Amino acid sequence: MTLRIANAAGFLGDNLDAPRLTVQKAAVDYLTLEYLAELTMSILARVREKNPAAGYAADFLTVLRSLIPALKSQPRLKIVTNAGGMNPHACAAEAASILRDAGLGGVRIGIVTGDDLLPALSEFQAAGQAFEHFDTAKPLAALQQPIVSANAYLGAKPIAEALAADAQIVITGRVADASLTVGPALFEHGWQWTDWDQLAAASVAGHLIECGAQVSGGFYTNWNKSPTAKGQTCDSPLDLGDVGYPIAEIEADGTSVITKPEGTGGVVNRQTVCEQLVYEVGDPAHYLTPDVDVDFTAVEVDEIDKDRVRVTGAVGNPPPNSYKVSLAYRDGFTAAGNMLVYGRDCVEKARACAQIVRQRLRNAGWTFVDKDFNVETLGTGDGMPGLSRLPVSPSEVVLRISVRHQERAAVERFTRELAPLATSGPPGLAGYAAGRSTPRPVFAYWPTTIAKECVQANVQVMAANDFPCEEAQ
């Protein structure tokens, strides 16, 4: 049996039409939707602070509404998503209400929780979990600032359990991205938890599709080379306007073919797959997931047909006995503002503007140290500061100033300081009216681990009809 798993969301904010278009254009068994980047959880934690019924990836509800016709015409289609974020139960309740309204009240929804460690964090610490920072090795106890969120990256196991309990839609909080694919593969192929090579191979497939179109032509180095009918390439930009989102066809031995729906733009070739294979990878001999320790070094990637790439050779070893934890804490406030600086001496004028802003902030009683006051003259190479300089002077630059301060009022004041430059700075400035930015809290990241035995994943499966009807808005 070949299992076809698509991914049509690579982060919160990805194209809302991609899931619907993917299942319209291709027959798949599973649709996965990945919404949680490293810091998305802390943002969602803050959302939930303000509204206890929120804190999940609301994009998913919009997507679910768009998928109703597909769910009706393809009753075997299953969806696995980490859209639950900081509040999987609230997300599932809203999803249930959408399904009921559409006459799909019989659809069973699985909810995976247990990743949220914050409520019991001090108990874990008392029980000997030090939550040492990956890089600095400092124990969490040394941290003074308030913690916003702490989530363990759960694995494929609870997802497979939900599927085994007949869930058609599985909504999780924080799980490892690749596990969204490994869960269905493990369940459908009937693998054991010790089938390390199969788990490794499926993890590679999951890793390849987890960022959506980044494996099918998005962000591809050779974006301006298009495939021709004869299997060659020509100098023409890829059709990324209609880029297809990826599908992994996973065999019982775990090996997979990465492809995309027929008639879509972009390309799946050896190069796009290799690029995504190395994306965000550290030591390729030890790509760690909660499910398996994957060795990428012998992975081979072969184009077997147009937009079809076979991936083989992953080797699996038992995973570590701890879960990765993403923990975020408050660390002051930040804001950034832009303005266009045009014409002669534009770079010098932009720098002068930044000096003026800093001086006025000082006059107002706020001091920003150098590392908390960042000036970029975009158009001169400052996207990679210090790396290169344009040989000729540009005809315009965008001045971007970004600041950070422990006091919100200091950052608030900064956001007021760009507009006055229009009449009290150098000539040739525009774009200051685009709107004042608002200060936002900085959530600093504390990467750490927790012993697996401390964490209990919970799985709950019930039909949309059986959810209580009144949800708080």
Place this chain on the structure above:
Amino acid sequence: MTESLTVGRKITLGDLAHTRSGDKGNHANLGVIAYSSAAYEHLKLHLTAQRVEEFFAPLFESEITSSVDREQRVERFELPGIQALNFLLYDVLAGGASKSLRLDTQAKLFSTAALEITLPALG
């Protein structure tokens, strides 16, 4: 022999390989995939961790904040199966996605920037 023929001739990494970069907290990864076996061998020889560190030098933290012992700021790994090299650049993101004041907080631009790394021409 090859070396003596190529003295003085330079090419850029973009001639030999395609790239993809991403973030890992305050660290960046840079994957470099060779276009050919010859290119892969050439890169193994010339695209050292030191060469990558030198190229990206202005972006690293001026002081090492990490107390974890690291001999160097860039570590290189090989993926012979796809003829690629992977580099980990430690503490190069000015605080990473959460804290960095840079426009590019997530090392998105590193892969494009790396295409300009100069190397001795292929013999």
